[in-house]
Amino acid sequence: MTSPRQTRADRRRATEERILDKAREEFAARGFDRTTIRAVAGAAGVDPALVMQYFGSKRELFGRAVQTFTAPAPEAADADAFADRMLATLGLKLGGLPEGTLAVLRSMLTDPAAADHVRTALGGQIAGAGAAVPAHDDRELRAALAVTTLLGVTIGHQLLGLPALREASPDRIAALLRPALNALAEAAPGPDAAGA
Amino acid sequence: MTSPRQTRADRRRATEERILDKAREEFAARGFDRTTIRAVAGAAGVDPALVMQYFGSKRELFGRAVQTFTAPAPEAADADAFADRMLATLGLKLGGLPEGTLAVLRSMLTDPAAADHVRTALGGQIAGAGAAVPAHDDRELRAALAVTTLLGVTIGHQLLGLPALREASPDRIAALLRPALNALAEAAPGPDAAGA
DNA sequence: TTGTTCGGTCAACGGCTGTAGAGTCGCGGT
DNA sequence: ACCGCGACTCTACAGCCGTTGACCGAACAA
Incomplete structure (x- = not known):
């Protein structure tokens, strides 16, 4: 495999994305309250503390995980x-x-x-x-x-x-x-x- | 006031009902997870342990609180x-x-x-x-x-x-x-x- | 090579929760 | 008057959670 010489920033972005992905899955399956940072971290193969370090708090993680949800208002003429x-x-x-x-x-x-x-x-x-x-x-x-x-x-x-x-x-x-x-x-x- | 000589069983039923009422309010306002037995007990003016003693567990309390909800199927001819x-x-x-x-x-x-x-x-x-x-x-x-x-x-x-x-x-x-x-x-x- | 930055881990704390067991006090029957 | 039963409380435990700070090792700049 020609590994594209993964730089440090690349790795960082990748883990961040992976965490975000697993967080979305967990939040979608269990809701905010029942989703634990430990579970997200576990699913992402990462230490819970890292999640905090990257996203600050569970609440902010949730915010980032769902920020893509800004339903575009449907435009229709008639x-x-x-x-x-x-x-x-x-x-x-x-x-x-x-x-x-x-x-x-x-x-x-x-x-x-x-x-x-x-x-x-x-x-x-x-x-x-x-x-x-x-x-x-x-x-x-x-x-x-x-x-x-x-x-x-x-x-x-x-x-x-x-x-x-x-x-x-x-x-x-x-x-x-x-x-x-x-x-x-x-x-x-x-x-x-x-x-x- | 002509106090109807409240018997012990009456008082018991009254407290039970009051707990159930407050539990319903709390569950309706905050949902199952965010509702704490301590909060229900507090609202009912009662010790948390009593709630357990009467209803066994939080889950059973929830069951009793919502058991009236068995939506009658609407019957309509046409x-x-x-x-x-x-x-x-x-x-x-x-x-x-x-x-x-x-x-x-x-x-x-x-x-x-x-x-x-x-x-x-x-x-x-x-x-x-x-x-x-x-x-x-x-x-x-x-x-x-x-x-x-x-x-x-x-x-x-x-x-x-x-x-x-x-x-x-x-x-x-x-x-x-x-x-x-x-x-x-x-x-x-x-x-x-x-x-x- | 050397020093430093930074991705990542480890261990721990404090708070809150459901739950359990022993105990207290007063009503009710005898 | 006495005693027991039952309503009710106190105290405590064990687990889980979010969050923190110190720490480690490898990639980077010099």
């Missing part, structure tokens, strides 16, 4: 593209979304910092989706419902592993979801809708 | 009642669902036991909802999508506290959600739907 855009995001999700994202999602219900992270990301996604919804006076609400719908399906599928969803193909799910999302974006509520 | 039934469940949810339920939901992503609990309950709910969906070959999948949709909205609203949902009235949310649920139950997917 309501038709709206559902497609969202489903594309979900399509990516159903195929298996990045481990950093799984990590934040897994921790969001028990770790306030992760919850903030998700709230912000979802907020951006809602704003982006809202722009694609026809100008109702409740665009934001409709967008929020669409986004949380996708969130629920993703949780049920990826994090809870509901059999009914695991058995289905992503395409089928997307096909069934599309009319539902369109209903959220387009249709006006029936005249008997209760106001408040 | 697809029309389908959405209404589910929304009624959500209506209850939006009004503030029982703390035991919040506790399991909060813990489900990080605690496998809670995840099992939710998977089972959701499975029952899916089966119940599936019976109300017109006889497609994918009734169960459609029902699962409807249930996870509601799950997502509930999480976004109750556990994450998304502003866009908090600001809206439950009735409005229900009105917007209804067509989406109907779309899941009724409409056949377009002929271009990809099979698998």
Whole structure:
């Protein structure tokens, strides 16, 4: 093998990356609280103290591990593209979304910092989706419902592993979801809708 | 005051109930891992050892605290009642669902036991909802999508506290959600739907 | 070669947690 | 009046965790 003369900085970056990778896996599988620095270090073949030396604290390690998760707000011109855009995001999700994202999602219900992270990301996604919804006076609400719908399906599928969803193909799910999302974006509520 | 001559067994039941109440609050607010027996005992004005003596272990305390959460499967005859039934469940949810339920939901992503609990309950709910969906070959999948949709909205609203949902009235949310649920139950997917 | 920087390890501390066992005190039956 | 049972408390242990500081050896610059 022609070893490319691995310099010291190279080695450093490599270990750092390996730690980050294993941390992502662990955080995604067990969440923030149950993930131990010792376990991450062990998986990366490294001493726990090194993790601290590189990342300062468990919290910062988590931050670095999930920093790639800044959901790009889907941009879509009209309501038709709206559902497609969202489903594309979900399509990516159903195929298996990045481990950093799984990590934040897994921790969001028990770790306030992760919850903030998700709230912000979802907020951006809602704003982006809202722009694609026809100008109702409740665009934001409709967008929020669409986004949380996708969130629920993703949780049920990826994090809870509901059999009914695991058995289905992503395409089928997307096909069934599309009319539902369109209903959220387009249709006006029936005249008997209760106001408040 | 006519004190009803509180017997010893009465006092015992009262303390037990108080511990269970505070445990539910704590589990609902912080999840299983972050809830400490010491905190529960403190909130109940009781020694931590007593909690152990009464409930055996933290795990059993959790079990007792959330045992009321066995979501009754909604029974509905046709697809029309389908959405209404589910929304009624959500209506209850939006009004503030029982703390035991919040506790399991909060813990489900990080605690496998809670995840099992939710998977089972959701499975029952899916089966119940599936019976109300017109006889497609994918009734169960459609029902699962409807249930996870509601799950997502509930999480976004109750556990994450998304502003866009908090600001809206439950009735409005229900009105917007209804067509989406109907779309899941009724409409056949377009002929271009990809099979698998 | 010599001195130094730096990737990496070792050992340890302090805090918090679930849990166990012995003990205290007062109500309730006799 | 007496005694026992049971509600409740005190104290302590053992384990695990995040975090720290001293230390070692090899790669680098001079």
